[in-house]
Amino acid sequence: MHIHLSNARDKPIYEQITIQLIEAILANKLHAGDALSSIRALAKDLKISVMTTKCAYADIERDGFIKTVAGKGSFVTERNQNFLRKELLRQLEEHLQKAVKIAKTAGLSNEKLQELLSLIVEVDN
Template identity: 45%
Template sequence: MKILISNSSQQPIYEQISSQMKALIIKGELNQGDVLPSIRKLAKELHISVITTKRAYEELEKEGFLETVKGKGSFVAPQNKELLKEKKMKLIEEKLMLVVDESKMFDISYEELCETLKILYYED
């Protein structure tokens, strides 16, 4: 499992971990029943605090992305892919609304905004 931590990000480290794990689950790179690294092992691999990793796992468990079985470890929980996609779309819509509001504020036309989005979307 590949998780990258950015110290320059505004996002707290536990959120970086949980959002990347969610993305792996949504993309199908982690599947129902897959064993996740232990909290200690992941903390060691990422060179971060066990407390930070524990918080990420707790958030993922609260949101239904993983299940923890005492003495056995943490596993990817069964997922409803359509529900996950809908949640992600809602987040994207919220972010796009901020972009639309700022675009209007700076008098950027719909066409300019669409062209910018198209360039960014297809950029490698």
């Protein structure tokens, strides 16, 4: 798995790592039992500080996506379906908020935005 970082983004580097690893787990690119790169190896690969990767791993572990075993590394955990649903809903809400902001900037009415969403849902089915 490759992580893309950018200093131009509005999120700190550790948060970019956290988001991308969680997205990889949610998208089944990383599976239960898979080992993550060590904190030091990831820091070296990304050319960032060890503390930055340590913060990212701590956040991911706090959220229950990975488990760290001393001397062995960090591994993807079995996902709790209720937590998975909540995380997906959180991501959906975040994307919809961005879409609403763009629609307002474009001068779209609520009705037009709802029509557009309905159309997208129809086409995607």
